[in-house]
Amino acid sequence: MKLLRYGPRGAERPAILDSAGQARDLSAIVEDIDPALLEGNFAALARLNVSTLPAIPSGTRTGPPLSHVGKFVCIGLNYSDHAAEARMPIPKEPILFLKATSAVCGPDDDVVLPPGAKKSDWEVELGVIIGRECRYVSEEDAMRHVAGVCVVNDLSEREYQLERGGQWDKGKCCETFNPLGPFLRTADDLVDPQSVSLRSWVNGEPRQDGSTKNMIFPVAEIVRYLSQFMVLEPGDLINTGTPAGVALGNPNVSFLRAGDVVELEAEGLGRQRQTMVQA
Numbered sequence: 001m002k003l004l005r006y007g008p009r010g011a012e013r014p015a016i017l018d019s020a021g022q023a024r025d026l027s028a029i030v031e032d033i034d035p036a037l038l039e040g041n042f043a044a045l046a047r048l049n050v051s052t053l054p055a056i057p058s059g060t061r062t063g064p065p066l067s068h069v070g071k072f073v074c075i076g077l078n079y080s081d082h083a084a085e086a087r088m089p090i091p092k093e094p095i096l097f098l099k100a101t102s103a104v105c106g107p108d109d110d111v112v113l114p115p116g117a118k119k120s121d122w123e124v125e126l127g128v129i130i131g132r133e134c135r136y137v138s139e140e141d142a143m144r145h146v147a148g149v150c151v152v153n154d155l156s157e158r159e160y161q162l163e164r165g166g167q168w169d170k171g172k173c174c175e176t177f178n179p180l181g182p183f184l185r186t187a188d189d190l191v192d193p194q195s196v197s198l199r200s201w202v203n204g205e206p207r208q209d210g211s212t213k214n215m216i217f218p219v220a221e222i223v224r225y226l227s228q229f230m231v232l233e234p235g236d237l238i239n240t241g242t243p244a245g246v247a248l249g250n251p252n253v254s255f256l257r258a259g260d261v262v263e264l265e266a267e268g269l270g271r272q273r274q275t276m277v278q279a
């Protein structure tokens, strides 16, 4: 299933994409796409005849596909080509940082560059959403706790991230710095999370062209690893790292400025498009 949320910010309604790609309103069936739905039995949704549900008019805003994101954990430098361009060593264990859930926005919302920001950067990633509580889980068992995956732009203000005395969080948490969606693709029709191509463009020029097959730590290992340090709960979100092709470390590529348009795509998971605006 491809679950999503439509409507004005803060008043989104649950929806589902039908087999033709038409979004259909689910609000008569479920309250929201939220941790309670993920934790509960949403197999019932799979048996719905979605073609009978009301179609959502085109042009309606798409929100993030999950409300009430719980913990928001990110993996840094999870692709060797990105570690190389950032001139940082290949990590021996996953690098963790936490991101504020208030950074989450819709996939096509404007991205607000904070005052004085000079080094804002894009990062197309596979986002993983937890569906079942787990602790100390094995790698073999890990994927049973994943509700689904989606596209993420893990925007980063590099000066705040790297030149302001630590930690990385300062450059990652700005409002609108985590466009999510357009939809949550549920685990029951999950694409192989280790064979998703990831691409990004800035003002139409290709920037990133990678694949999750090149992750240093695959998704099952990330879930296992995180569960050694914290309880993972339904609605928790994991950004799993970005491949090469960002502005950091590439002197011929400009950081983002107001007016720039960033597009991002993950195979089978849809496409995002954001315009940069100045705070």
Ligand code: ZN
Pocket: 074, 075, 076, 123, 125, 154, 239, 241, 242
């Ligand atoms: Zn990232």
